[in-house]
Amino acid sequence: MEARRRLTQRARREELVFYLCVLPWIIGFVGLQLGPMISSVFFSLTAYNIIMPWRWLGLANYKEILTDQYFWISLRVTSIYSVGSVAANMFTSLFVASILNRDIKGLSWFRTLYYLPSVVSGVAVSMLWMYIFNPEFGILNYLLWEVFGIRGPSWIYSETWALPSLILMGLWGIGGGIIIYLAGLQGIPTELYEAAEIDGAGGWRKLLHITLPMMSPVIYFQLVMGIIGSFQVFTQAYVMTQGGPHWATLFYVLYLYRNAFETFRMGYASALAWVLFAILVTLTLLVTRSASSWVHYEESVN
């Protein structure tokens, strides 16, 4: 009895210390996440522009979204970018990582070099690429003409080329992906390949039956994070194209930002945010559901 009571007292003390340690996070969670989430649901059902008192609208904001042509444009722009950039980034970084994985001399040099652009992400990079993409005096069209004899398009200033331009620019910053895939590749036991070679497997079969299955958990995680990230693009669109030309780069979050902080339609912006949330949850669930058929998890022996 005595010992048990002392134990519970100690356990209680430990719980108290636990709560004290976690307190900052709890305050942040309640005050900056849970509370705002709940009020975001509320605001999404109102018209509110900060200056005037809010007015109850019910589901009118959500109904408006369905008939808002700019919402559909932004959804289309963001989806095309998402598919294009996730696929391009994943394929390229896997390819570069697999080449780096073949006992390359100077590996750390290449790794440093390839990661370099990721360090300088943000507005400075957008500035740099605006200059590179400039149709008249940008370096890209100059090189295309000098090296390949191709007259380059107007890149970000062209309605058709603006999105591909931004996807291309995104490829410049895949260093992080390369490092992650490289680490994954290096974690595949060499015995697997040796065994496959004894069985007479060629490079193609090794890729299909060892490399890809062993890498699938990493690919899966990168896919989910890539999709989420691509739906939250803002800086490039705001700085480089301002959503144009002719709404060709009106990304979802840019449209949301404009509603919230340029036209101060706080209620409508909140509704847009929840629609974005629903889209991301749906996409994540779809990928996760499909994962059971293609993601291979090492069964633990012990």
Next chain:
Amino acid sequence: MTTTAQAGRADREMRGLRKSVSRALGDAFAYTFLIVVGVIILVPVAWMLSTAVKSDGNVYPFPPQWIPIPPHWENFTRAFRAVPFGRFFLNTVVITLTGITGALISCPLVAYAFARLRCRAKNVLFVMVLATMMLPGQVTMVPLYILYRRLNWIGTFAPLVVPTFLGNAYYIFLLRQFFSTIPRPLDDAATIDGCGYIGRFTRIILPLSKPALATVAIFSFMHHWNDFMTPMIYLSSSRTRWTMTMGLNGFRGAYGGTQWNMLMAASLVSVIPPLLLFFFAQRFFIQGIVITGVKG
């Protein structure tokens, strides 16, 4: 007998030769490819560097000049005089350093509790930490703006730095994973030596977690230094509190399409701190990317 043995040996030699030839070809392809990719990566950087020191008239003409002679170093001072970039740079430094401090004060403590202390609600709370990692920031963006407005924080650094003292799910998760790998017998030894919960945290866990703490500091640095949307939301109205990214964007609005040399000079200054950090602390960058990218 002998002929078959000889044929077998010849065959094996042939196969060995073919293998080494294909390996050599593969290596040649690999190095060529890697170097070409490296050049593609460096061309924009070189272009930025060379444009930053070009004269005003030299920005457009072709063929482009890769090494401008003479270099116009005064572009840097001109850019800093045209727009108060010095001020913006200082603001960014203050925000970034405060943000790092906030993350390093709050996150390790929370992570320690999740890694080492027992509590009935622990698992539920930890699932909530993970759940907030999934929540897109846009969902809370509008209510937070309204909240900070009520607090009269618009136009101050507070909305950018105060939340960092209340923990960050990513960093908490990263640190908890790292703390969990520290052998428990070390804790027990410290307990025998008379350490309490906090003693074990400050004397065992923290000193052994320097790499993880460095990773958190670096991530937090990169986040605050490059952040554009949050300062745009909260600091737009107060020009003296603009950050470097906002200054660059404003500069684009005012001089974009004309003064590329000054624009590149200012951009260059803004990327020097992260570049320096990367070169001196590369190990922690790579480690952090791998931890967060592979294990999730």
